[in-house]
Amino acid sequence: MAAEDQRPFAVEILDCTLRDGSYAVDFQFTEGAIRSVLGGLEGSGIRFIELGHGLGLNAAERTGHPTRVSDARCFRIASEVLSSASWGMFCIPGIAELDHLRRAVASGMRFVRVGVNISDVASAEAFIALAKDLGIRAFANLMKTNVLGVDGVTDAVRQCVEYGADAVYLVDSVGGYLPSDVTELFEKVGQSVMIPLGFHGHDNLSLANANSLAAATSGAQFVDTTLDGIGRGAGNTVTEAFAATLYALGDRGRYDFRALGELSESVVRPLERLHDDRTYQLVGGVTGMHSSFFPLISKCARIANVDVFELMDAVADIDRVNPAEDMVMETASAMDAR
Incomplete structure (x- = not known):
């Protein structure tokens, strides 16, 4: 079938170059880069643009990893540069408080992405409810989706539906999904819930773009991308390549x-x-262990004089969501004793 005869997929790109990409530059995007990316994305047809610290609202103050450009300054820049595209921020309950969301919306933010581990979504409820009260679009981003099977993912999505989310993202935080995994996940979850789904992929196995296409062809209505794939760890789905893929499949306009x-x-x-x-x-990607735990696992492996990658595999079998240092050290010591 010729490309022009194919039916385009109804998928919306949400570009998070200026948010997920901030990890890769140690949160030091300049104001000039922010303005250039915002304007360029809007001019290229992107309607949803996320910016700010990788960990979201208030993270520069809360985490000890400051940004070169503050949240408040990002709000102003986005409002000055963008005229048709909507801008939004990430928001992790506990790092951000409800007042941070209120201030962002008062400054012109039109969507928020509430990030919670899929194994514990309850903290998203208050932020989603407030976002709806404030009249903006509320996405729930279920981080580390890979730690649950399809039934568990479906239950978590249903919770977010009850909270009032406008859409729910399934997040391959470790870049470990295969396209067949993504297809099965979106088909089965999509059959069980009546809410738009999104996909956020990482490129550990160089499959982020393939997985994003699998999500799009299996019902996802939103896909996250970054320019040049810039992002935390191995990076993300590549904006320009994914847009070109959609074009090749018939989405020409x-x-x-x-x-x-x-x-x-x-x-x-x-x-x-x-x-x-x-x-x-x-x-x-293979073990399902998030990159945020690499420093801890590396430290424990050095202390116990064991192979760091074997330790990563062993820790992943015990707890892939939030492995405690004591547990990692005990696991390393047990490996050394063997």
């Missing part, structure tokens, strides 16, 4: 993939990025 490619080449590719250890990312 919305996204200018050539302009996105030029934006990626001129603004994002020249940025100096933190080192990404490829072996760690590969093992993380």
Whole structure:
């Protein structure tokens, strides 16, 4: 079948270059880069743009990892630059408080993405409820979706429906899904809940774009992307490549993939990025262990003089959501004793 005869997928790109990509530059995006990316994305047809600290609202103050441009300044820049696209921020309950959400909305924010571990979604309720009261779109982002099977994922999505979420994202936080996994997940969850679903993929196994396409062809209505794939750890689905893929499949009217490619080449590719250890990312993808735990596992492996990747595998079998240091050290010591 010719590409022009194929039916385009009804999937919306949500670009999070300026949010997830901030990890890769140690949260040091300049104001000039922020303005260029915002304007370029809007001019290329992107309607949903996320910015700010990788961990969301208030994270620069709460986590000890400051951004070069504050939340308040990001609010102003986005409101000045964007005229048609909506801008939003990530929000992790506990890092952000409800007042931070109120201030962002008062500054012009039109959507929020409430990030919670899929194994404990209750903390999302108050933030979703407030977002709805304030009249903005509320996404629930179920981080570490991979730790639950389809039934567990479906139950978590249903909870978010009860909270009033407008859409729910399934998040491959460790970049470990295969396209067949994504297809099964979206088909089965989509059959069980009546709410738009989104997909956020990481590229540990170089499958983020393939997985995003699998999600789109299986019912996802939103897909996260970043220019040049810039993001935490192994990075994300590539905005310009995914837009070009949609074009090849018949979606010819919305996204200018050539302009996105030029934006990626001129603004994002020249940025100096933190080192990404490829072996760690590969093992993380295979074991299902999130990159935020790599430093802890590495430290315990050094102390116990055991192989870090074998320890990562062992820890993943015990707790992939939030492994405690005591548990990791005990596991390493037990490996050493053997």
